Amino acid sequence: MIDLKYINKIDHIYPYPAKYTVSMLENYIKKYTKPNDIILDPFVGSGTTLLAARWLERKSIGFDINPIAYHISKVKTNTYILEDKKIIKKFIEYLVTSFNDIDKLEFELINYESINHWFKYNVIKALSAIKYCINSNIKEERIIDLCNLAFSYVVLPLSNQESDTRYKAIQKEDLSINEILNIYINKLEEMLNIVILGKDLNTKSKVYLLDALKINSILKTESIDFLITSPPYPNTYDYYLYHKHRMLFLGYDFKPVMETEIGSRREFSSLKKDSEKFTQDLFNIFKSANETLKNDAYIVVIIGDGKIAGEKYDSKEHMIQIAKKLNWELIEEKYTELDKTSKKFQQSFRTKGKKEYFLVFKKRGKNE
Numbered sequence: 001m002i003d004l005k006y007i008n009k010i011d012h013i014y015p016y017p018a019k020y021t022v023s024m025l026e027n028y029i030k031k032y033t034k035p036n037d038i039i040l041d042p043f044v045g046s047g048t049t050l051l052a053a054r055w056l057e058r059k060s061i062g063f064d065i066n067p068i069a070y071h072i073s074k075v076k077t078n079t080y081i082l083e084d085k086k087i088i089k090k091f092i093e094y095l096v097t098s099f100n101d102i103d104k105l106e107f108e109l110i111n112y113e114s115i116n117h118w119f120k121y122n123v124i125k126a127l128s129a130i131k132y133c134i135n136s137n138i139k140e141e142r143i144i145d146l147c148n149l150a151f152s153y154v155v156l157p158l159s160n161q162e163s164d165t166r167y168k169a170i171q172k173e174d175l176s177i178n179e180i181l182n183i184y185i186n187k188l189e190e191m192l193n194i195v196i197l198g199k200d201l202n203t204k205s206k207v208y209l210l211d212a213l214k215i216n217s218i219l220k221t222e223s224i225d226f227l228i229t230s231p232p233y234p235n236t237y238d239y240y241l242y243h244k245h246r247m248l249f250l251g252y253d254f255k256p257v258m259e260t261e262i263g264s265r266r267e268f269s270s271l272k273k274d275s276e277k278f279t280q281d282l283f284n285i286f287k288s289a290n291e292t293l294k295n296d297a298y299i300v301v302i303i304g305d306g307k308i309a310g311e312k313y314d315s316k317e318h319m320i321q322i323a324k325k326l327n328w329e330l331i332e333e334k335y336t337e338l339d340k341t342s343k344k345f346q347q348s349f350r351t352k353g354k355k356e357y358f359l360v361f362k363k364r365g366k367n368e
Ligand SMILES: C[S@@+](CC[C@H](N)C(=O)[O-])C[C@H]1O[C@@H](n2cnc3c(N)ncnc32)[C@H](O)[C@@H]1O
Pocket: 016, 017, 018, 019, 020, 021, 042, 043, 044, 045, 046, 047, 048, 049, 063, 064, 065, 066, 069, 210, 211, 212, 213, 229, 230, 231, 232, 233, 239, 260, 261, 262
């Protein structure tokens, strides 16, 4: 068995807002499942559930509409073998040689509205050339996943954006094309060295880049043993915005992601939607997932309170109403104070008394 310290290293390979940790899941997975059971996470984010499941030898399936979540989850659950070091080494040599004569490469500059506000020309040029080299040189899907993840990782530090969560362009130092390449190579090597040790984690995992509403059209009825998830906390984040430049550099359109993301600040602070909309969205997704759960399956939902239109949104109360409609019985609950655990939340979104709940339900059969 691989130790937790090592799994935590893989788990923290990429920052992700409001991610939970493998150790938070360990007891739930051990208590409510057995080896080879299938675990579902409808809001998989950075793949923590999938990684924990693999480590504990359970199969797992995750859904997320955010392409960056999808890529992180894939890399965390791919199997990388020592041979892959050689492939990456060769790729790096190819990158370095190609960059010596970068103008001979036939790449197109990545382009989208306002790109020049957020990125210096050298950064756009070097990243466009790296993307071209990944696409034209690598064949193995797991290696493409890793190269793309390292690529998306360096987009933000190389941008003019002040920080991950401060969406303001500031003056940053000029970097040469080769300095930018080195930043990418260092990140790629660092990530490879982390994931390569996960070679013994062979349990199956699958990630879908899909709206969780579609779970019941993808998975078989009553095929899932256990559901554990953390949905977005209402009006707290915009995951699409956090990952916008990363998505655009990888060639994804961020608009469909923005429109499908539930619980976002865009919906409840900018578009001023009613809080009922969030409850309905959560219900629809859990209803879809419910059809795929076996009778008597356990469901763990980790969710925090929010604040919508100045009013506290009590996530536990709403989750209990949803559970009632689905015939889920609440069997265990605990909470922590959100203000203490989450220093990342903006001051304006903090409300005294906001809690993060750990709710355990049990699905009851139709006639129970
Ligand atoms: C709190 S995060 C999950 C974090 C995850 N537990 C982790 O450890 O990384 C919530 C996730 O829900 C995703 N999401 C929002 N709306 C969705 C939808 N309609 N279908 C699938 N995923 C969605 C967001 O993209 C985000 O990644």
